[in-house]
Amino acid sequence: xxxxxGRFAPSPTGPLHAGSLVAALASWLDAKAHQGTWFxxxxxxxxxxxxxxxxxxxxxxxxxxxLHSDLPICYQSQRSKAYQNALDCLIQQGWAYPCGCTRKxxxxxxxxxxPGTCRHxxxxxxxxxxxxxxxxxxxxxxxxxxxxxxxxxxxxxxxEVGDFVLRRADGPWAYQLAVVVDDAAQGVTHIVxxxxxxxxxxxxxxxxxxxxxxxxxxxxxxLVWAEDGQKLSKQTGAKxxxxxxxxxxxxxxxDVLNLPQPxxxxxxTWLHQATGIWAEKFKLKPR
Ligand code: GLU
Numbered sequence: 001x002x003x004x005x006g007r008f009a010p011s012p013t014g015p016l017h018a019g020s021l022v023a024a025l026a027s028w029l030d031a032k033a034h035q036g037t038w039f040x041x042x043x044x045x046x047x048x049x050x051x052x053x054x055x056x057x058x059x060x061x062x063x064x065x066x067l068h069s070d071l072p073i074c075y076q077s078q079r080s081k082a083y084q085n086a087l088d089c090l091i092q093q094g095w096a097y098p099c100g101c102t103r104k105x106x107x108x109x110x111x112x113x114x115p116g117t118c119r120h121x122x123x124x125x126x127x128x129x130x131x132x133x134x135x136x137x138x139x140x141x142x143x144x145x146x147x148x149x150x151x152x153x154x155x156x157x158x159x160e161v162g163d164f165v166l167r168r169a170d171g172p173w174a175y176q177l178a179v180v181v182d183d184a185a186q187g188v189t190h191i192v193x194x195x196x197x198x199x200x201x202x203x204x205x206x207x208x209x210x211x212x213x214x215x216x217x218x219x220x221x222x223l224v225w226a227e228d229g230q231k232l233s234k235q236t237g238a239k240x241x242x243x244x245x246x247x248x249x250x251x252x253x254x255d256v257l258n259l260p261q262p263x264x265x266x267x268x269t270w271l272h273q274a275t276g277i278w279a280e281k282f283k284l285k286p287r
Pocket of ligand 1: 009043179192193
C-alpha cells in the first residue's frame with residue numbers, strides 16, 4: 001500500500017474552466033492510480049479576490065464530475081495561525097524581515113527583482129511586507145528539483161527571483177507561504193498542478209528547506225491555450241465549464257493530458273478507466 005496524499009487546491013476567484021479541470025483531473029487520477037488519498041483545499045487566503053460563491057460553484061462542479069474529496073475540505077482562510085507560526089519561525093532564524101519598500105520603488109528597479117534593500121533594517125520606513133531572504137551572507141542559492149513531467153529543473157533564486165513576499169503587512173498571506181505550510185501540515189506527498197505554477201516550485205522548495213519540511217514529488221500538467229494563443233485563465237476570460245456535459249468536459253481534459261478517452265458515458269466507469277490509463281502511462285500498478 002503506497003503512502004500517497006495528493007490534493008487539488010483551487011483559488012475561488014472564479015468557477016473551474018477547461019484549464020483548471022486538467023489539473024483537478026490529473027491530481028485525482030494520479031492519487032487513485034497510486035491507491036492514494038486525494039483531497040480538496042480551497043485556497044482563499046486572498047480575501048479581496050476570493051468569493052464564497054465561487055467556492056460553492058467549484059465544489060459543485062467537482063462533485064458533478066465525480067471528483068470527491070477523500071478528506072474534509074479545508075480552507076486556507078481558517079489557517080492564519082499556522083502561517084503566523086511559520087513566519088515567526090523564519091523571523092527567529094533571521095530569514096524573514098519586514099520591508100518598507102513601495103510599489104513605486106519596485107517599478108523603478110530595472111530587473112523587477114527586489115534587491116534586498118530592507119534586509120538589514122527598515123531605515124525609518126514603515127513595514128509594508130514581510131519578505132524571506134534568498135541569499136543570506138551573499139551566498140547565492142540554486143534550487144534543483146525533478147518534475148515527473150518536465151524533468152530536471154534548476155533556478156538560482158537569489159538572482160532570478162530575489163527576496164519574495166510572505167505576507168503583506170496586515171494583509172493577506174502570500175500563496176508561497178500558505179501552500180508550503182498546508183502541504184506539510186496535511187502530509188501531501190505528491191503535487192500535481194498546472195504548468196503555470198512550475199516556476200513557483202523553487203520558492204516553495206526554499207521555504208520547505210528553511211522550515212524543515214519534506215519535499216513532495218511534483219508533476220506539472222500541460223496548459224490549455226485560448227484561440228488567441230494566451231493561456232486559458234480567469235484573467236483572460238476563460239468560460240466556466242459547461243457542467244451539463246460532464247463527459248465532454250472530462251474528455252476535453254484527458255485530451256490535454258495526451259491520453260486516450262475512455263469509452264463510456266458513465267462517469268464512475270469513465271474515471272475508473274481513466275485511472276487505468278494513467279497507471280499505464282506512469283507504469284503504476286492499477287487499482
Ligand atoms: N491555488 C492555486 C491556483 O488556483 C494552486 C496552488 C497549487 O496547486 O499549488 O492556481
